[in-house]
Amino acid sequence: MIVVMSVSATEEELQQVAATIESRGLRSLRMPGGDRVAIGIPSAIPTDVREPLFQTLSVLPGVEHVTHVSRPYKLASREFHRADTVVEVKGVCFGRRQIQVITGPCSVENYGQMRTAAQVAKASGATVLRGGAFKPRTSPYAFQGLQQEGLKILQEVGYETGLVTISEVMQPDLVGVVASYVDILQIGARNMQNFPLLIEAGRSGHPVMLKRGPSATIDEFLLAAEYLLHYNNAQVLLCERGVHPLDRGYTRNTLDLNAVPVLKEISHLPVIVDPSHGTGVSRYVPAMALAAVAAGADGLMVEMHPNPREALSDGAQSLTPAQLQTLMAQLRELAQAVGREI
Ligand code: PEP
Ligand code: MN
Numbered sequence: 581m582i583v584v585m586s587v588s589a590t591e592e593e594l595q596q597v598a599a600t601i602e603s604r605g606l607r608s609l610r611m612p613g614g615d616r617v618a619i620g621i622p623s624a625i626p627t628d629v630r631e632p633l634f635q636t637l638s639v640l641p642g643v644e645h646v647t648h649v650s651r652p653y654k655l656a657s658r659e660f661h662r663a664d665t666v667v668e669v670k671g672v673c674f675g676r677r678q679i680q681v682i683t684g685p686c687s688v689e690n691y692g693q694m695r696t697a698a699q700v701a702k703a704s705g706a707t708v709l710r711g712g713a714f715k716p717r718t719s720p721y722a723f724q725g726l727q728q729e730g731l732k733i734l735q736e737v738g739y740e741t742g743l744v745t746i747s748e749v750m751q752p753d754l755v756g757v758v759a760s761y762v763d764i765l766q767i768g769a770r771n772m773q774n775f776p777l778l779i780e781a782g783r784s785g786h787p788v789m790l791k792r793g794p795s796a797t798i799d800e801f802l803l804a805a806e807y808l809l810h811y812n813n814a815q816v817l818l819c820e821r822g823v824h825p826l827d828r829g830y831t832r833n834t835l836d837l838n839a840v841p842v843l844k845e846i847s848h849l850p851v852i853v854d855p856s857h858g859t860g861v862s863r864y865v866p867a868m869a870l871a872a873v874a875a876g877a878d879g880l881m882v883e884m885h886p887n888p889r890e891a892l893s894d895g896a897q898s899l900t901p902a903q904l905q906t907l908m909a910q911l912r913e914l915a916q917a918v919g920r921e922i
Contacts, residue, residue, distance in 0.1 A: 782811025832860020
């Protein structure tokens with residue numbers, strides 16, 4: 581952060597700015613310029629201090645303006661990498677003009693279910709097939725996923741249909757196993773700050789889609805992405821999937837679509853939106869999927885089940901094959917209107 585003082589700022593005003601910075605436990609650095617002085621903060625500023633400090637400094641006497649010159653995350657920021665990052669997985673590019681649609685059921689349940697889902701996905705124009713095999717369930721009594729058996733099924737139907745595959749990994753020691761079956765590793769919302777998992781997924785070099793935690797700020801989200809990048813994995817997709825809602829009775833989460841233009845501005849990484857977990861209600865999914873494309877998302881993750889009423893997880897938010905077809909047609913039209921394609 582740099583505080584640029586006005587030309588007429590007095591010594592007293594300069595000292596007040598320095599004292600305000602130092603009262604937060606930070607170092608201040610006076611940087612005399614041609615006709616004015618700037619005061620910089622040369623160290624990392626804790627996330628919870630940054631915004632309030634920015635506001636306080638902005639209104640001090642003698643201050644002309646305050647700018648963030650350096651963010652807590654480096655590799656994930658546009659300051660570091662100006663051009664959009666394109667993540668290419670088997671010819672499917674995230675971060676270019678084409679919007680990629682990831683679809684499939686919440687959980688892999690059996691071969692027949694996945695085969696049907698894959699055929700529907702393929703016919704709809706989606707490029708990536710999802711299916712959870714290791715499931716993060718709130719209750720230990722809920723379906724936990726078919727685990728390695730599920731990964732085998734996903735790999736098989738992905739191969740049969742030529743779709744790229746994605747599935748969640750929940751623990752560091754399983755990164756290698758999951759990566760051996762699927763093309764993209766998913767790090768779920770609940771594990772966004774599972775640092776050993778981020779480190780292992782980073783080291784794997786395998787493409788990763790990182791979901792935003794339900795209570796994570798944008799900075800925390802990008803710092804989690806920073807772990808992946810720091811451990812030498814440049815193939816990172818960010819996924820907004822909703823934050824804790826105010827209105828619990830209506831939607832499961834609140835899809836934070838503000839995050840899309842914000843992330844696109846401050847980071848170079850492709851942004852995916854998941855309106856399924858974002859709403860938790862299948863009838864709201866199309867509206868939010870369309871809104872996400874209008875907001876500038878590079879991809880969507882939409883849960884679809886051959887028979888949502890029989891789904892072992894997240895049936896209430898899963899589209900039917902017919903609903904997915906209808907949505908894809910609407911998305912295609914909208915994409916064109918905003919200079920994209922599907
Ligand atoms: C999922 O994609 O099925 C999932 C569990 O998502 P999230 O981590 O966003 O809750
Ligand atoms: Mn789900």
